[in-house]
Amino acid sequence: MDSGLAGGPVSDSEVLALYESVGWSAYTRDPKVTTAAIRGSSLVATARNAGGGLVGLARAISDDATICYLQDILVDPAFQKSGAGRGLLEAVRTRYQHVRQLVLITDDEPGQRAFYEALGFTEGSDFRPDPVRIFAQFR
Numbered sequence: 478m479d480s481g482l483a484g485g486p487v488s489d490s491e492v493l494a495l496y497e498s499v500g501w502s503a504y505t506r507d508p509k510v511t512t513a514a515i516r517g518s519s520l521v522a523t524a525r526n527a528g529g530g531l532v533g534l535a536r537a538i539s540d541d542a543t544i545c546y547l548q549d550i551l552v553d554p555a556f557q558k559s560g561a562g563r564g565l566l567e568a569v570r571t572r573y574q575h576v577r578q579l580v581l582i583t584d585d586e587p588g589q590r591a592f593y594e595a596l597g598f599t600e601g602s603d604f605r606p607d608p609v610r611i612f613a614q615f616r
């Protein structure tokens with residue numbers, strides 16, 4: 478696992494506290510799965526505050542050749558809207574700049590759409606001249 482926009486590994490407890498800060502209960506109600514997911518990620522980029530506390534994280538799954546899937550990007554609400562999310566996404570993009578497809582799934586919320594569009598992403602149905610279909614199955 479590559480680690481770190483700010484460098485260094487992340488502890489299980491600080492990861493769970495960060496996911497808790499954004500209310501992602503699907504992760505925090507099963508800590509073992511969440512920490513396994515972090516360890517199994519291809520890249521974990523982190524953002525830390527001046528005191529060294531974990532305030533943001535982005536993780537990606539990739540074959541390092543043709544695809545990079547951005548699985549999570551989250552910033553503690555107390556540190557949002559100050560460029561941390563952009564920095565995390567840029568860290569993933571820089572690491573996988575040789576990979577053509579960077580894809581993700583997100584909730585149908587205006588703020589998330591605005592964030593990804595500000596970072597240069599296009600929703601599949603808005604692709605021109607050829608819109609694309611993205612399928613998913615949650616189990």
Ligand SMILES: CC(C)(COP(=O)(O)OP(=O)(O)OC[C@H]1O[C@@H](n2cnc3c(N)ncnc32)[C@H](O)[C@@H]1OP(=O)(O)O)[C@@H](O)C(=O)NCCC(=O)NCCS
Nearest residue numbers: 499550551552557558559560561562563583588591592595
């Ligand atoms: C989405 C999220 C990661 C953005 O992090 P952030 O640190 O606040 O984002 P930044 O400050 O780097 O903003 C980057 C750009 O996105 C825009 N943006 C971010 N959040 C926005 C919002 N809610 N509404 C509109 N624009 C938004 C910013 O205006 C900025 O644009 P600019 O650089 O052109 O001014 C953060 O809001 C978050 O953790 N949300 C909860 C978890 C989540 O929903 N993650 C995404 C789905 S996986």
